[in-house]
Amino acid sequence: MTISILGAGAWGTALAIHLGKLYPTKLWARNSGHASGMKKAQSNPLYLGDFKFPELLDIEDSLEKSLSDSDLIVCAVPTSGFRQILRLINDINQTVPVIWANKGLEQESAKLPHEIAFEELGDFNKTKRHWGVISGPSFAAELVRSLPTALTLAATSKEVALSAANIFHHNNVRVYTSDDVAGVSVGGALKNVIAIAAGISDGMGFGNNARAALITRGLAEISRFGRHLGANQETFSGLAGSGDLVLTCTGEYSRNREVGIQLAKGESLNTILKNLGHVAEGVYTATEVIRRIKNVKIEMPITFEVNNVIQNGKSPKNAVLDLLGRSIKPEN
Numbered sequence: 001m002t003i004s005i006l007g008a009g010a011w012g013t014a015l016a017i018h019l020g021k022l023y024p025t026k027l028w029a030r031n032s033g034h035a036s037g038m039k040k041a042q043s044n045p046l047y048l049g050d051f052k053f054p055e056l057l058d059i060e061d062s063l064e065k066s067l068s069d070s071d072l073i074v075c076a077v078p079t080s081g082f083r084q085i086l087r088l089i090n091d092i093n094q095t096v097p098v099i100w101a102n103k104g105l106e107q108e109s110a111k112l113p114h115e116i117a118f119e120e121l122g123d124f125n126k127t128k129r130h131w132g133v134i135s136g137p138s139f140a141a142e143l144v145r146s147l148p149t150a151l152t153l154a155a156t157s158k159e160v161a162l163s164a165a166n167i168f169h170h171n172n173v174r175v176y177t178s179d180d181v182a183g184v185s186v187g188g189a190l191k192n193v194i195a196i197a198a199g200i201s202d203g204m205g206f207g208n209n210a211r212a213a214l215i216t217r218g219l220a221e222i223s224r225f226g227r228h229l230g231a232n233q234e235t236f237s238g239l240a241g242s243g244d245l246v247l248t249c250t251g252e253y254s255r256n257r258e259v260g261i262q263l264a265k266g267e268s269l270n271t272i273l274k275n276l277g278h279v280a281e282g283v284y285t286a287t288e289v290i291r292r293i294k295n296v297k298i299e300m301p302i303t304f305e306v307n308n309v310i311q312n313g314k315s316p317k318n319a320v321l322d323l324l325g326r327s328i329k330p331e332n
Contacts, residue, residue: 002026003167004070006063006085008034010047010278011101012076014140017048019074020057022170027059028066035061051144067093072164074134078279079104079189082113086120097160098131099153103188104281105288112229114185130160132181134168135188136239137247139254146172152240154178176239183235186226190289190303191245192256192282194218197302198249199260200309200316214302215249220332221300225289228298256282263309264316287311301326 001023005016008029016027029035037045038059043052053059060066067073070093077085079102089098098121100113111119117131124130132155143149153168153175155161165175178184194214201210222245223236235241248254259280262272273280286307293300305323308314 001071001167002069003072003074004028004066005074005076006066006089007076007078007102008038008044008047008059009076009078010140012074013044013047014144015074015076015101016057017051017054017144018146018171018173019167020054023056023167025057026066026070027057028063029059029061032061035059048140048144063088064092067096070096072096072167073098075100075102078102079106079113079281080279080284082106083116083120086117090121094127094129097129097155097164099134099155099164100131101134102281103135103185103192105189105285105292107284107288110288110292112182112185112189114181124156130155130157132156132161132164133184133188134164134175135184135244137243139247139251141253143173148172148174150174150176150239150243152176152178152184152238154181154184154240156181178235178238178240180232180235182229183226183231184240186229186231187222187236187241187244189281189285190222190225191218191241191248192280193286193289193303193306194222194245195248195254195256196260196263196280196282196286196306196310199254199257199262200264200306201260201320202257203261203264204316204320206320211249215245218249218302219245221302224298225293225300228293228296255280259283260316269310282306283310 003019003023003025005012005027008027016025019025043049073096121129134153136151138149153161153165161177165177169175198211198214255278259272289303290307305319309319
């Protein structure tokens with residue numbers, strides 16, 4: 001069993017270290033200089049640099065070599081590069097299952113990863129190439145320390161979901177399986193937007209009550225959007241829904257929450273993203289969700305206000321006041 005991890009950011013590195021403890025694993029970095037630095041240090045100097053690579057983990061800057069004898073491909077690239085990497089995979093290897101770990105919507109098209117996979121890898125009923133997503137409440141900094149973590153792996157085949165889950169399921173990581181690829185993709189993407197809202201609330205000192213309200217009503221928005229795409233309601237009460245949402249809205253490692261905190265303090269978005277040094281998918285996801293629901297009746301007021309703050313320069317305070325000033329209606 002040989003595993004290819006594509007993407008040497010924090011999450012790709014953490015997954016590679018986790019899987020490399022049991023299986024021959026290749027971690028692919030797009031930048032050859034980055035790959036050389038990792039080979040020399042036997043760690044990732046840019047992300048999680050304090051953690052040495054296990055003996056079974058190799059570093060590659062050649063995609064062809066990374067995929068040459070792979071039995072499972074795991075994509076951990078940002079959503080902005082997901083379509084391109086799937087095309088490159090398909091040119092090299094057309095049979096091995098692909099599992100992705102990125103969370104977000106593609107800019108301009110507003111498509112989720114599972115929709116991009118369908119377009120680029122083809123209809124699994126015809127091609128027999130199966131694919132899926134692994135998601136849930138998980139920070140790279142905790143996974144790499146072997147702290148207890150629970151995840152959900154959804155795939156286009158129950159057999160593939162189970163076999164892939166068994167690969168990840170070790171060393172304090174528990175993996176549940178699902179056939180709701182759409183729901184797991186939606187939960188992972190939209191929780192980042194709500195986390196920005198929670199960060200704004202925390203940054204303005206609004207307290208625990210406000211944060212809890214945002215998480216709860218944010219989950220309602222995520223569920224509405226997911227049901228519109230045919231996702232199962234039950235998925236949003238699980239790890240890939242409420243679990244991931246709660247962690248991202250409260251955890252100290254949450255990049256999207258940190259964006260919200262800094263916005264509340266008056267920092268410009270450009271300065272925040274520059275200082276962050278990592279991708280915060282929620283910044284772009286909010287805009288793409290609004291683009292996607294423009295012509296359908298899905299009520300997503302928190303997402304709407306986050307987008308107003310990010311894209312239209314609305315003050316965080318006025319965004320919160322407008323949310324509180326909405327008319328009374330039944331909770332649903």
